[in-house]
Amino acid sequence: MLLNSSRLNKALEVTDDVRLAKKGNKEAFCRIIESNKNQLYRIAKGIVHFEADIEDVFQEATLKAWLQIKTLKKDEYFKTWLIRILINECNTILRKRKSVITLEEVSFTESEDLNINEKLDLWNALNSLSDEYRTVVVLFYYEDLPYKDIAAILKISEGTVKSRLSRAKAKLEEILNFAVKGE
Incomplete structure (x- = not known):
């Protein structure tokens, strides 16, 4: 109380x-x-x-x-x-x-358990997303904002937030899987 x-x-x-x-x-x-x-x-x-x-x-x-x-x-x-x-x-x-973001300017504060290559892959993958997808990912995963708040901030529906988040995750997974297979 x-x-x-x-x-x-x-x-x-x-x-x-x-x-x-x-x-x-x-x-x-x-x-x-x-x-x-x-x-x-x-x-x-x-x-x-x-x-x-x-x-x-x-x-x-x-x-x-x-x-x-x-x-x-x-x-x-x-x-x-x-x-x-x-x-x-x-x-x-x-x-x-x-x-393009250079390696010297990258500072990794999240997920310290990842090795430097994984962090760099994740960083590059996030940067490759369109602005609308990257913004939703940052607000949801880094700021822990609920769908409702993200929708209000971006002036879109909650359904659009969920859709963009889902598409962003799929795109990140695709990019990261390609990076792993490409090595």
Whole structure:
């Protein structure tokens, strides 16, 4: 019961901060960004990978959110709205970049039990997915977001989320099986 009460209080604080931020209160806006920055960082890292790009994406998304916060219709959807802005910025960077990730820039923090070749294969396979598939994989597997939240963030149905996730897994399996057979 105490845990639910704590979550409710935090949710109310965030909603209050959103209301204040919509009225131009920079401190309230900064508190919201600060409370979400780790998740935003992980999402950006999962999509754009390069530290410099992650910083650019974070700054651009934060600036856009600040400039457009008055357009937010429902305060309780601030986090979903902010993640959507971040993903759009990630996609903008990817469209501009369209380059191959080099081994030196790869940092493996997930699944430490895999050997370096398996990690590299997985990393390359993930990068070979289209933006729409890679984004769903990052949000579901790296951020542990439920289908409902992913659907809200991406403005698609839960069925589409499940479909993209299924197709992404099939594509990853195909790529990884090819990598194993090709060696």
